Amino acid sequence: MPLIPSTYRAPFGLRGGHRTTIYPTLFRRVGTPVIERERLELVDGDFLDLDWSPRESERLAIIGHGLEGESNAKYIRGMSIALQKRGWDALAWNCRGCSGEANRLIRSYHSGVSEDLGYVVDHAINKGYSQITLIGFSLGGNIVLKYLGEQGAGLPPEVKGGVSFSAPCDLTSSSLQLGEWQNTIYMRRFMEGLKDKVRIKNEQFPGKLDLTGIEKIKTFAQFDDRFTAPLNGFTDARDYWARASSKPHLAAIAVPTLMVQALDDPFLPEPCYPTAIAQKSPYLSLETPRHGGHVGFVSRNHEYWSETRCADFLTTLTSHTS
Secondary structure, eight states: OOBBOOOOOOOTOSSSHHHHHHHHHHHOOOOOOOOEEEEEEOOOOOOEEEEEEEOSSSSEEEEETTTOOHHHSSHHHHHHHHHHHHTOEEEEEETOEEEEESOOSSSSOTTHHHHHHHHHHHHHTTTTOOEEEEEEEHHHHHHHHHHHHHGGGOOOOTTEEEEEEEOOHHHHHHHHTTSSSHHHHHHHHHHHHHHHHHHHHHSSSTTTTOOTTGGGSSHHHHHHIIHHHTTOEEEEHHOOOHHHOGGGGGGGGOOOOOOOOOOOOOOOGGGGEEEEHHHHSSEEEEESSOOOTTTTTOOOSSHHHHHHHHHHHHHHHHHHHO
């Protein structure tokens, strides 16, 4: 589809990828939707914690968080509230080990767990939802895009489309870029959370992990080689990045999908802007606002631009498919 001109205009003083990325974390105030937590038991003996914000609608938005995020993140709550205001049910799902309780298996969550999103979708269908849309931020966006592309024309008919924000669709280039000096502030935060989860795994499974020198690990290349890849069936970091990336699957997406990637996103290098794929796809729309940072898209209004944009896209989409 043609590339979409963006309507987003960053507020004066918040133009710049780092500013727009950091501002919401430090300064945004957002309400908390009414939550009903459900534990979804998985066939492999593990579980996913789901946070429902119901309005007894036939329309459901399933929302996924970013790396080291969880369902209570500000951007998740803001999106849930925006959609509820428009009559949607919302379901924010937590990746394994991200809901405040360690998952049961030695495997971890990672950027390519599209099969887990599939379990959530199937569960929602079994509850009777006839119109389901998928939303993902950063890692969650990569998972949404990967799931939609893998399913292709075989996607359950209840799933009408998807939206991603700031998706690192090419994990190799994004992981390497985050290892550069200008992104040290983000990398340190990610590493703190990921290392803590590995230490918890070590307590759950004594003797199964080697934590020698873990304090010296500073990049995704090092961490994914040492832990993410072997714990999840990949050969090494490069194998993980290649197989977990959504970019190879984008051309196979067969439902209307909006992909929003800010041009000043400090996490995303050029390979994460799949212009050529979008131009050839009848379903994938790529919107690249000049500003917005990584999962930023700050507005002076209480509702952020990303929430309004997403809600408008999905409402139009479902009104055409109902």
